[in-house]
Amino acid sequence: MAKFVYGIDLGTTYSCIAYVDETGRAAVINNSEGTNTTPSVVNFASPTNVVVGQVAKDAKIIEPGQTVDFVKRLMGKSDFAISYNGRDISPQEVSSYILRKLTEDAAKLINEEVKDVVITCPAYFGTAERDATKKAGDIAGLNVLEVISEPVAAAIYYGYTREQSKKNILVYDLGGGTFDVTVMAVSSDVIEVICCEGDHELGGKDWDETVMRYIAGEFNSRTGYNDDIDESTQADLRLKVENAKKQLSGREETPVTLDVAGLRERIPISRATFDELTAALLNKTVDLTEKALTIARAKGVEIDEIILVGGSTRMPQVPRILKEKYGKEPRVLDPDEAVAQGAALYAVDVYINKQKSIFTWEENVKNGGGDAALPPVENAGAFKETLAGAVKTRKARKIIVTTTKSYALKVLVDNKDEKCNNLIIKNTRMDGDEINVTGHFGTQEANQETVELVVYESDDMNEYYDVDDDLIIGTAVLALPENLPSYAPIDVTFTLNKEGMLRVHGKDLTGNREITAEMHAKGIMTTEEVEEAKKHSSRIVVL
Ligand code: AMP
DSSP states (O other): OOBOOEEEEOOSSEEEEEEEOTTSOEEEOOOTTSOSSEEOOEEEEETTEEEESHHHHHHHHHOGGGEEOOGGGGTTTOSOSEEETTEEEOHHHHHHHHHHHHHHHHHHHHTSOOOEEEEEEOTTOOHHHHHHHHHHHHHTTOEEEEEEEHHHHHHHHHHHHSOOOOEEEEEEEEOSSOEEEEEEEEOSSEEEEEEEEEETTOSHHHHHHHHHHHHHHHHHHHHOOOSOOOHHHHHHHHHHHHHHHHHHTTSSEEEEEEEETTEEEEEEEEHHHHHHHTHHHHHHHHHHHHHHHHHHHHTTOOOSEEEEESGGGGSTHHHHHHHHHHSOOOEEOOTTTHHHHHHHHHHHHHHHHHHHHHHHHHHHHHTTOSOTTOOSSTTGGGGGSOBSGGGGGSOOOEEEEEOSSEEEEEEEETTTEEEEEEEEOTTOEEOSSEEEEEEEEEOSSTTOOEEEEEEEEESOOSSEEEOOGGGEEEEEEEEOOTTOOTTOEEEEEEEEETTSOEEEEEEETTTOOEEEEEOOOTTOOOHHHHHHHHHHHHTOEEO
16 A cells, blocks of 8 residues: 655644645645644543544633643643643643644545654744654654744745746745744755744734724723623634634625623624734734845845745735735745645655665665664664655755754853853754854863853844843753863854754863763653653543
């Protein structure tokens, strides 16, 4: 039977899964309700059943305490999403149920177990958030080939669907809970990310909340009702408002009906009012777009095209303002499906590359070279299956990304001020699989016994910035030989891989003592915690 690999867009509000079919074409796989996207909402219906999707979204009104939405906003930020059945459940585990819903539904349609996946995340996700995304896949029992950025996936889809010469594109991605803007140079075989900016607290949800406040205010002034609106009416209003917002993308006016405490009002809202109410939100996206363009220009890149991704770009205000500002008609790309399909196409590339390296390694070992005990990739055996149909002859494209965060070490400047010294700066080109930067430092005082390496992750792009301990992602302690003078040389190397994982290596050049540490950002789950969550998950049926 044919073997497929999959791409998953694990979205804030909706998620989507796609694969590359026998003809080499990316296609979205519908869920068991027959829709191409699935609301990213998880309802803990009973100790043995979890419901994901539209039914869970509807259940949020009746069981708000048992239902989680917008879990993506917690990924890598918190180790707690909900407490249910006497257990605290992590965002990773909640997300794993969304992944299980998508993959289990897809497996039924494709008639094959879904195993190898590429999952997407916003471009500005840092180490902890990317790790959380991968762990969600681990808990769901998937083999996560790679976690890639959503706009990169969108660009792959774009680059793949058209024959073209090299073009510089700006991907404006406004989803349900996040905003991401990325400048990329795209040709048919290379995709280079030039820079990205974003705000993960900005998305369709904020447009909804603005309108909710307006409707509630109108309701109060029309009816004289003054009390708070209870949680379940709020949830109901949220659904109605989201629906009205979508209606306003196609028509000039639509009503929202609100029932509170026996009072009922039908409140019309026009597109003009909607645009006026939400202008400040839209302007925030324009400012971030401007910022990305400024960075791109500094690197000598002018954009040729603007691409819109994400459900919220269907609001007419989005293409209108971009056209006004940049004089270019933005191109709309299957907003709901582009990311998952691009991820699926990329999954094929990753799979083929892994397969190639295994075959080369086997060949080497057979000819007496290489180390038989050290296969080049994990689960080597699993990569031997031949992919379905035409895809196996396709040339894998190259992706050049930039760093999505800055990484700094705490240092003492001029022997007095503690500062964060960025060794790796956000938006730096990463040509290979990883980037290495070494800083040369010295011990502070004579006979120092240890050096504490304190590592920070931030969006700050300056060489030095003020210490902010909220930004610490890890520490490592380097033991020193005895009797060192002050200023004894210490080298610290940061190695960041394409997936945003950081390795820190400290070395004292006098005694050659070394320490290497993987940075465990706050909220990173340990292997034991993943295993524990997996155990729970395996006892739960996802509906
Ligand atoms: P995404 O995370 O990309 O799936 O985006 C989902 C967001 O897009 C949600 O906030 C939706 O309310 C919003 N959305 C979907 N369709 C429309 C539409 N026709 N008009 C306005 N917003 C929409």
